[in-house]
Amino acid sequence: MAEEHRRIADSVFVIVANGFADGPAQALREYLLSRDARRVVTVQHPLGPEDGRRHLVRDEGAGRAPRERTFTLPSKPPLTYPLDLVVPPLLPRADAWFGFNGLACARGLAARRLGGARRVVYWCVDFVDDRFGDGVATRAYVALDRLCCTRADRRVELSDAAREARDRRHAGAHLAPADVVPMGAWVDRVPVTAVQLAPVVGYLGHLVPRQGVPTLLEALALIRSRGRTVRAEVIGKGPQEGELKALAAELGLAADVRFHGFVPDHRDVERILATCSIGAAPYVDDPASFTRYADPGKLKAYLAAGLPVVTTAVAPNVGELAGAGAAVVVDDDPGELARALEALLEDEEEWRRRRTAALSLRDRFDWNALLEPALQRLGFA
Numbered sequence: 001m002a003e004e005h006r007r008i009a010d011s012v013f014v015i016v017a018n019g020f021a022d023g024p025a026q027a028l029r030e031y032l033l034s035r036d037a038r039r040v041v042t043v044q045h046p047l048g049p050e051d052g053r054r055h056l057v058r059d060e061g062a063g064r065a066p067r068e069r070t071f072t073l074p075s076k077p078p079l080t081y082p083l084d085l086v087v088p089p090l091l092p093r094a095d096a097w098f099g100f101n102g103l104a105c106a107r108g109l110a111a112r113r114l115g116g117a118r119r120v121v122y123w124c125v126d127f128v129d130d131r132f133g134d135g136v137a138t139r140a141y142v143a144l145d146r147l148c149c150t151r152a153d154r155r156v157e158l159s160d161a162a163r164e165a166r167d168r169r170h171a172g173a174h175l176a177p178a179d180v181v182p183m184g185a186w187v188d189r190v191p192v193t194a195v196q197l198a199p200v201v202g203y204l205g206h207l208v209p210r211q212g213v214p215t216l217l218e219a220l221a222l223i224r225s226r227g228r229t230v231r232a233e234v235i236g237k238g239p240q241e242g243e244l245k246a247l248a249a250e251l252g253l254a255a256d257v258r259f260h261g262f263v264p265d266h267r268d269v270e271r272i273l274a275t276c277s278i279g280a281a282p283y284v285d286d287p288a289s290f291t292r293y294a295d296p297g298k299l300k301a302y303l304a305a306g307l308p309v310v311t312t313a314v315a316p317n318v319g320e321l322a323g324a325g326a327a328v329v330v331d332d333d334p335g336e337l338a339r340a341l342e343a344l345l346e347d348e349e350e351w352r353r354r355r356t357a358a359l360s361l362r363d364r365f366d367w368n369a370l371l372e373p374a375l376q377r378l379g380f381a
Helices: 024-034 081-086 102-113 136-151 160-169 213-225 241-250 266-273 297-304 318-323 334-346 348-365 367-377
Strands: 012-018 039-045 054-060 067-072 096-099 120-123 154-157 178-180 200-204 231-235 257-261 278-281 309-312 327-330
Touching: 012 024, 012 102, 024 039, 024 120, 024 367, 039 081, 081 102, 096 102, 102 120, 102 136, 120 136, 136 160, 154 160, 160 178, 200 213, 200 266, 200 297, 213 231, 213 241, 213 334, 231 266, 241 257, 266 297, 278 297, 278 334, 297 309, 297 348, 309 318, 309 334, 318 327, 327 334, 334 348, 348 367
Parallel strands: 012 039, 012 096, 096 120, 120 154, 154 178, 200 231, 200 278, 231 257, 278 309, 309 327
Antiparallel strands: 039 054, 054 067
């Protein structure tokens, strides 16, 4: 990519992703707009059933009146994912096209071939060994992943573990150069938890089995049985939501656990987390979990709010957080999780020490500090 540098303010960008939760695609959009990009078109396709049937297109930029269009189409993931290739039918010529999954990148590659994109970036938000099980769907997924890795101008991975795994998957192929851009947070705007310890645990994330929210609820019930009440703020939605609400009621926690559902404005998420004192990430210890290759956004959101983290040893950066004193690592077990939460809640000096460690780490993960060099490597200043 030995091309001349272009000013962000003179450039047009297309961002295509799946899902509506906060993540790197949303952060990239905000960063480009903050740098007065001439035009940013963001396409958000549904990821799972909880996203409904809408495909949202935003068209905005410096001096432009923001416009939104919604396309409502059948949605039965993954069968309807190919619809993403034609929604919306037309997109502007882009100086850089960012595809946050294989289909999104493939459409960018087609646009580049037809003169509709100068550069295409394959921004990978996860790595899964066996995406759709043993069958033709997974083989097609891997073939598409290989196409994007070899034809894109540049790749971005969330973690070294994901980059290494994808390199192994396509060993022998000439792959596009890859950067690691971990999940970040908008440090300058995030409210920080109060210095005074409060018995409130925050959870942020998709409500699916691999996230381990039942383990958190069972741990809270154990703490309650020992005479201490700990409240929880659960932010997110997913197919397990109804089951989790029923479990909370069954465990006698209905009054202590607040399920916020999906919170569309991440600023509201940040405000909720700032009312907590601990961030929980009780991932299920499953060798097949793609969290082993991920860089979970919840961990950075917790750090940004100054929350000590209690987590299992699943995400690849847990050791870094624990080594800095910002995280306590426990086994995937309600009793272990309960003991770790109680230990922090009963020792305010230790909690403050870990709160300080969390805040000392967060500047390393500021989105501005992460995205500026990434854009420079792509040729934008």
